[in-house]
Amino acid sequence: AQSVSQHNHHVILSEAASLELGCNYSYGGTVNLFWYVQYPGQHLQLLLKYFSGDPLVKGIKGFEAEFIKSKFSFNLRKPSVQWSDTAEYFCAVTPPARNNDMRFGAGTRLTVKP
Amino acid sequence: GAGVSQTPSNKVTEKGKYVELRCDPISGHTALYWYRQSLGQGPEFLIYFQGTGAADDSGLPNDRFFAVRPEGSVSTLKIQRTERGDSAVYLCASSPQWGGEAFFGQGTRLTVV
Numbered sequence: 001a002q003s004v005s006q007h008n009h010h011v012i013l014s015e016a017a018s019l020e021l022g023c024n025y026s027y028g029g030t031v032n033l034f035w036y037v038q039y040p041g042q043h044l045q046l047l048l049k050y051f052s053g054d055p056l057v058k059g060i061k062g063f064e065a066e067f068i069k070s071k072f073s074f075n076l077r078k079p080s081v082q083w084s085d086t087a088e089y090f091c092a093v094t095p096p097a098r099n100n101d102m103r104f105g106a107g108t109r110l111t112v113k114p
Numbered sequence: 115g116a117g118v119s120q121t122p123s124n125k126v127t128e129k130g131k132y133v134e135l136r137c138d139p140i141s142g143h144t145a146l147y148w149y150r151q152s153l154g155q156g157p158e159f160l161i162y163f164q165g166t167g168a169a170d171d172s173g174l175p176n177d178r179f180f181a182v183r184p185e186g187s188v189s190t191l192k193i194q195r196t197e198r199g200d201s202a203v204y205l206c207a208s209s210p211q212w213g214g215e216a217f218f219g220q221g222t223r224l225t226v227v
Contacts, residue, residue: 004156034215043118044157044205044218090156101170102147102216104156 006105021076029096033074038088083114118219135191139208149205
């Protein structure tokens with residue numbers, strides 16, 4: 001089945017460490033890609049999105065993601081994490097010609113130790 | 115309002131009962147989505163509205179689930195004959211345009227006992 005895969009279920013880092021969270025999708029064709037974050041007790045918020053153009057996308061709070069079409073990947077990165085980045089991170093994809101049907105990965109829980 | 119509002123925030127109901135979950139989207143957003151999120155999982159698509167009509171309801175798990183958006187703004191997700199497996203957080207999101215960024219509400223935590 002076509003899907004969105006996030007390989008890491010729980011990542012634990014110390015402050016100032018670098019972060020990379022993996023996201024792979026299995027849809028062919030043109031897709032729209034998103035990373036959402038959910039801080040404890042809060043609603044899902046958009047970190048960044050890719051529709052077209054430069055495959056390296058800058059988002060809020062120092063996050064960025066790189067779309068690699070040949071690898072069907074859209075990995076999220078941050079050079080130096082902070083304790084306040086502790087949250088659940090979700091990758092999402094809208095399949096070709098179905099922009100209303102946003103499919104989410106299972107999420108990665110990030111814990112940053114102070 | 116400033117964001118997507120969902121009520122109630124928590125709902126506990128007995129197995130077999132009927133429940134309604136309400137979503138008040140951001141004013142002017144034409145697209146409205148319902149998702150269901152179970153523990154340890156990402157949001158699962160249920161239904162999408164463009165205006166008043168359900169453009170895609172392929173994610174509704176069975177005919178016990180139904181959603182309406184009669185005036186193209188507020189939406190209600192209705193679940194009949196609730197089952198324990200329906201327990202989850204039900205998320206609503208709205209978007210200013212088809213395929214654009216979705217803005218999420220806080221969700222309604224439904225517990226069926």
